[in-house]
Amino acid sequence: MSSPSRAFAPLALAAGLTACTGNTPTEPAVAPPGATPTAATRTLEAGARALQGTAPLRDMDIHIVGFHPMKDDPSMQMEAHHYCRQVNEDFAQCALFDGDTVQANLTGIEYIVSERVFAQLPEDERAYWHPHNGEILSGQLLAPGLPEVAERALMRQKINSYGKTWHTWHSRHGTEPGDALPLGPAALAWSFSRDGEVDPALLADRDRRTGIDSAQRRQAREDLRALAHPQAGVDTLQHHFPDATPIPGVRDIAADPAERAQR
Template sequence: MASSDKAPVACPASIGECKEPMGDPTKTTTAILEKGTTTMQSMKPIKQMSLHMCSFACYSHDPGRQIEVHIYDHRVNHDFLQCAVYDSRIEYIVSEKLFESLSPEEQKLWHSHDYKIQMALLVTPRIPELVAKPELKNLAKSNGKFWCTWQIDRGDRLPLGVPSLMVSPQDVNLGRIKPKLVKKRDEEHGISTESLKPSREGICGPGKKILVADYLRLMSLRQI
């Protein structure tokens, strides 16, 4: 089930000033128990996450709604990454080779990453560009599949409704990220998107045809 052009019903608890998730504060006894379990459990899937990236995403059924996302990835192998995208989202990233092996219908659900890397919309906080560049070159040729289960940008205090398919920023009208979102991200992380752009020169993705296909997917996903 994919997202549609119908806006989901907003959570009644969203009304008002409170933006915190619904529920009672964590009890002291529960916090102590959870702290103790971290010394006894391996937490292997979490510890395998090796890279933090910050970028932006658009809702496929309403590209004008854009959010900042924080991506923590675990490389399963050279062609496949599994990522946690906080809050409450999951993205899968595949190489160009694996993407080309997918059916045309399946490809509609994936988005390319080259534009947001070339335009420094995807950054690696606290990691020098020189260190991050080899991985950025790999990611520029990759494609992602990304579902949002909690629409926090509209104030929901619980994950409501069906998951929404997300798409990556693109150099088309609906896909361009609002400057105020970029400014807010830059101020929070002490970076300059404009200053990073020259360092991304020479990084290229799978080609112009994929960018055009991304634009067409933004439109056609309304009908999936």
């Protein structure tokens, strides 16, 4: 793979040359309870902006939106806006939000590793990492605002990768408002690897707001199927969705003896 800067050069160029038009902002579903900020608080904020740096946040500028079911309760599904920094060729880190406006709620974190790094993890650690090929090949995972050619370059880089995701705030339950505050323990999120797992209303609502047809994106990514390897965790949610059907090119490594032996 190329270096992170070269890999994302087309994305940066595209972002600089192409305005994001026709998209409806995704507002948060809930607002946490509390008093309206006072003039003193606003003054402190303005001073902080003028005098303090935000270096750790500066490069978290890759915006990807997809869907997360909770591993232990996949009926709890949520749209997740990822703002990511590609640390190196094999590792990225993302802050998760329930929208893409300044009012969006911070709902969790996700770490992304390459197939190579995942293979080096201890066996018990791998149970925390979900596969990404189903999200990519189904067209569920999008990069709003990027031209399609740049988005496909990004998805090509992420094929065969894995994510470790913790949701700390369920501010949405599907398309409905959720908790007004981050309540309870963090929940380990997973990914969808079969057709019929994601709530169709959730998918349709996201497509309407972004102005992107996920079915068209799926068709445009057909060439990525040849790059897709069997992954761990593809069958994890199968018993929750017995009527779901395989996504072409998405296979569980446990069902592929030759691949399992090779790794």
